[in-house]
Amino acid sequence: MYKISTSPHINSKETTHKIMRDVIVALSPAIMAALIMFGFKALLVLVTSVCACLIFEYFMSKSLGLGNTASDLSAVVTGILLALNLPATMPLWMVIIGAFMAIGVAKMAFGGIGKNIFNPALVGRVFLFISFPVQMTTWVKPHVLDFFNVDATTSATPLNVLKHITENDIFSPEYMNLFLGNIGGSMGETSALAILLGLFWLLKEKIISWHIPVYYIGSFLLCMLITQLITGNVRFDVLSHLLSGGLLLGAVFMATDYTTSPMTKNGKIIFAIGCGILTYVIRVFGAYPEGVSFAILIMNAFVPLIDKYNIQYVYGTRRK
Amino acid sequence: MKTKTFALGGIHLNKHKISARIGIEELDLPDVVYIPVKQHIGAPAKIVVKSGDKVKVGTLLAEADGKVSARVVSSISGEVCKIEEINNGQGYLETVITIKREGDEFEDNMDMSDKIISEISDNRDELLEAIKNAGIVGMGGAGFPTPIKSEIPEGKKADTLIINGIECEPYLTADCRLMEEKSEQIVIGARILNKILGIQNAIIAIDENKRRSIARLRHITKEYVGVNVQPCKSIYPQGGEKQLINAITGREVPSGKLPIDVNCVVQNVATVYAVYEAVQKHIPLFRRVLTVSGNIDWNPCNYLVRIGTPISFILEKNKIQMDKVGKVLIGGPMMGQAISSLDAPVTKTTSGITVFSEQTSRKPETTACIRCGKCVDSCPMGLMPLNIRQAVENNDLNEMKKLHIQDCILCGCCSYICPAKIPLLDYCKIGKYELTKQSKKA
Ligand code: SF4
Ligand code: SF4
Numbered sequence: 104m105y106k107i108s109t110s111p112h113i114n115s116k117e118t119t120h121k122i123m124r125d126v127i128v129a130l131s132p133a134i135m136a137a138l139i140m141f142g143f144k145a146l147l148v149l150v151t152s153v154c155a156c157l158i159f160e161y162f163m164s165k166s167l168g169l170g171n172t173a174s175d176l177s178a179v180v181t182g183i184l185l186a187l188n189l190p191a192t193m194p195l196w197m198v199i200i201g202a203f204m205a206i207g208v209a210k211m212a213f214g215g216i217g218k219n220i221f222n223p224a225l226v227g228r229v230f231l232f233i234s235f236p237v238q239m240t241t242w243v244k245p246h247v248l249d250f251f252n253v254d255a256t257t258s259a260t261p262l263n264v265l266k267h268i269t270e271n272d273i274f275s276p277e278y279m280n281l282f283l284g285n286i287g288g289s290m291g292e293t294s295a296l297a298i299l300l301g302l303f304w305l306l307k308e309k310i311i312s313w314h315i316p317v318y319y320i321g322s323f324l325l326c327m328l329i330t331q332l333i334t335g336n337v338r339f340d341v342l343s344h345l346l347s348g349g350l351l352l353g354a355v356f357m358a359t360d361y362t363t364s365p366m367t368k369n370g371k372i373i374f375a376i377g378c379g380i381l382t383y384v385i386r387v388f389g390a391y392p393e394g395v396s397f398a399i400l401i402m403n404a405f406v407p408l409i410d411k412y413n414i415q416y417v418y419g420t421r422r423k
Numbered sequence: 424m425k426t427k428t429f430a431l432g433g434i435h436l437n438k439h440k441i442s443a444r445i446g447i448e449e450l451d452l453p454d455v456v457y458i459p460v461k462q463h464i465g466a467p468a469k470i471v472v473k474s475g476d477k478v479k480v481g482t483l484l485a486e487a488d489g490k491v492s493a494r495v496v497s498s499i500s501g502e503v504c505k506i507e508e509i510n511n512g513q514g515y516l517e518t519v520i521t522i523k524r525e526g527d528e529f530e531d532n533m534d535m536s537d538k539i540i541s542e543i544s545d546n547r548d549e550l551l552e553a554i555k556n557a558g559i560v561g562m563g564g565a566g567f568p569t570p571i572k573s574e575i576p577e578g579k580k581a582d583t584l585i586i587n588g589i590e591c592e593p594y595l596t597a598d599c600r601l602m603e604e605k606s607e608q609i610v611i612g613a614r615i616l617n618k619i620l621g622i623q624n625a626i627i628a629i630d631e632n633k634r635r636s637i638a639r640l641r642h643i644t645k646e647y648v649g650v651n652v653q654p655c656k657s658i659y660p661q662g663g664e665k666q667l668i669n670a671i672t673g674r675e676v677p678s679g680k681l682p683i684d685v686n687c688v689v690q691n692v693a694t695v696y697a698v699y700e701a702v703q704k705h706i707p708l709f710r711r712v713l714t715v716s717g718n719i720d721w722n723p724c725n726y727l728v729r730i731g732t733p734i735s736f737i738l739e740k741n742k743i744q745m746d747k748v749g750k751v752l753i754g755g756p757m758m759g760q761a762i763s764s765l766d767a768p769v770t771k772t773t774s775g776i777t778v779f780s781e782q783t784s785r786k787p788e789t790t791a792c793i794r795c796g797k798c799v800d801s802c803p804m805g806l807m808p809l810n811i812r813q814a815v816e817n818n819d820l821n822e823m824k825k826l827h828i829q830d831c832i833l834c835g836c837c838s839y840i841c842p843a844k845i846p847l848l849d850y851c852k853i854g855k856y857e858l859t860k861q862s863k864k865a
Binding site: 105106107108109110111112113114115117118119121122169172175177215216217218312361362366367368414415416417418419420421 | 430431434436514593665669675676677678680748749750751752756757758759760761762763764765777779783784785786787790791792793794795796797799800802803804805806807809826827830833835838839840841842843844846848849852
């Protein structure tokens with residue numbers, strides 16, 4: 104008697120585990136950058152966040168009867184993303200609370216992997232941001248390659264500088280430092296180079312398509328450019344806005360999260376443009392210098408709606 | 424020439440065309456054949472022989488019953504010993520005619536020489552009659568009687584004849600070999616079909632990687648008008664009828680319609696070769712080329728086999744270690760059927776036998792859907808398999824209809840690609856079945 108089963112009789116090598124592993128590989132340049140810039144403190148935050156996420160995922164998936172989903176590595180990705188969204192000086196117990204909000208509330212309470220509406224890492228970050236605004240906005244100067252330097256000289260983030268700049272100030276953007284990440288900010292946001300390396304990997308391994316990052320960043324920059332041209336104000340310097348803050352990290356790693364982004368190409372484009380415009384609105388008109396997390400979370404809420412009205416084009420249904 | 428391809432979805436597969444360079448070999452004759460009377464879509468053929476009758480190769484066994492049917496001839500010479508119902512290995516009972524072999528004699532009018540006859544009769548009805556008499560059906564898998572496809576219904580017209588030489592299933596190479604070894608016959612066969620359709624526009628669609636076949640066919644088509652070669656991108660399911668029409672002509676067959684509604688006729692290369700043999704050489708469809716391949720250690724082959732040969736006989740001849748076998752497929756791994764018993768015979772539509780080892784026969788474990796959208800991106804029909812799954816789980820017939828589940832071509836791209844290993848194709852099948860059940864009730 105031979106085995107009987109339905110076709111197809113072969114399957115791709117793709118698994119959830121493998122996808123998550125590739126995302127972790129893609130995140131590794133950003134992790135390296137964080138460790139180089141912020142040293143030992145960054146490592147502590149990172150390890151705490153990942154471990155906490157894994158532990159919450161393990162116990163909650165078991166108790167919810169979902170089997171052990173900790174082994175699919177998605178919690179590790181959430182843990183890394185959460186850590187990269189925090190300042191390196193974050194007290195560790197707060198990191199654990201953030202991890203609980205991310206995994207316990209935003210993910211498991213909705214039914215686990217694939218069922219959540221909001222990006223878990225962003226929920227964790229925003230919760231911490233609202234609960235502990237002081238700690239969340241204490242940015243330290245990076246100490247490049249000085250691993251055990253614990254001197255925590257606070258510094259303003261470039262976006263904060265931009266937000267409060269006036270017409271009379273002399274504005275000299277340091278694009279190179281912005282690009283490499285030698286600036287204040289949360290751990291993973293600072294180095295544009297590291298994030299672009301990650302993006303390259305994600306695209307090469309076909310983990311994500313280019314639509315969300317390109318349309319997100321594109322629509323945001325377009326709005327900024329128009330504003331800058333109209334007002335002539337350095338506050339809206341396009342390149343500084345591109346390279347600073349969480350825009351790149353958000354557009355590459357957060358907005359592209361499978362579960363919380365739309366299914367179809369067109370849906371993805373609508374979603375990404377929405378994120379871009381909201382980020383712009385918050386950065387320019389809002390009280391916060393940074394708008395990426397809120398923008399993505401707001402658009403996350405629209406995903407079911409976008410998916411409902413944005414059905415794929417079906418072969419043979421073109422009207423003649 | 425530029426390669427062409429279809430617009431939506433598709434996946435890249437590992438081809439495993441291990442047997443692509445191995446010439447077609449005539450398999451020894453089995454001592455007994457089991458010839459099913461229904462090897463096609465439509466009504467089973469009506470049996471015209473009885474136990475004890477002596478038959479030769481080519482002797483009529485069963486006559487076509489109505490228009491949508493096809494006749495069946497004997498594939499060996501000998502004695503009809505039984506007419507009975509057997510399990511076809513796929514869980515269905517089937518009427519088969521069992522014939523015991525004695526020698527190897529052919530009906531007199533069959534021309535078994537190698538001589539290629541390129542002169543084609545001008546009498547359209549005569550050509551069509553020859554195809555009907557030979558019992559030819561679509562040999563690529565569906566088994567639709569060929570004469571019906573060639574007779575254009577009232578009010579419709581054909582302008583393109585597409586010869587499907589894509590063979591996008593992994594492992595299978597039978598069509599590939601046929602195109603390389605019988606190129607001229609295929610081109611003549613295409614011209615016969617052209618003539619029946621009253622057009623001068625046959626396009627042989629072929630995978631861009633089959634360079635030698637392309638070169639051979641190009642060379643030959645120079646001498647014959649009305650037949651051209653078109654390389655197509657190597658992507659699955661390029662050989663799907665709807666995909667191929669889209670690739671070659673840019674047209675889309677509307678939902679629920681047939682290729683002829685967009686003025687196309689699609690025939691598989693093996694069918695076209697059978698047409699050549701039937702019309703030019705008076706050889707009815709009593710044998711076919713099939714690939715025996717798979718992922719266990721043995722010799723992959725392309726065999727010319729008599730229809731009705733038991734699969735066990737073929738595997739024995741191939742000296743395969745049966746204890747290592749986990750799964751035997753009729754056809755390729757994407758759309759092939761797993762069989763439980765090796766008594767099942769080769770039919771007109773068996774393009775290959777794929778054998779998988781024990782280790783590769785297991786279905787992977789299913790995990791939770793991560794909404795990655797890969798199934799949506801891969802679907803060549805533009806469907807949303809994960810939503811279909813939801814609708815089928817809820818048994819929501821309206822939602823299934825809205826999701827165009829009836830347009831699913833069962834290609835399996837979605838199941839293949841899914842990282843959570845969800846058997847999405849199975850949901851499509853279940854949903855289609857539920858819908859048909861409901862419409863039958865209504
Ligand atoms: S099996 Fe059906 S739903 Fe799945 S990819 Fe093929 S056509 Fe689309
Ligand atoms: S491919 Fe599988 S995991 Fe991805 S969206 Fe489709 S069903 Fe879900």
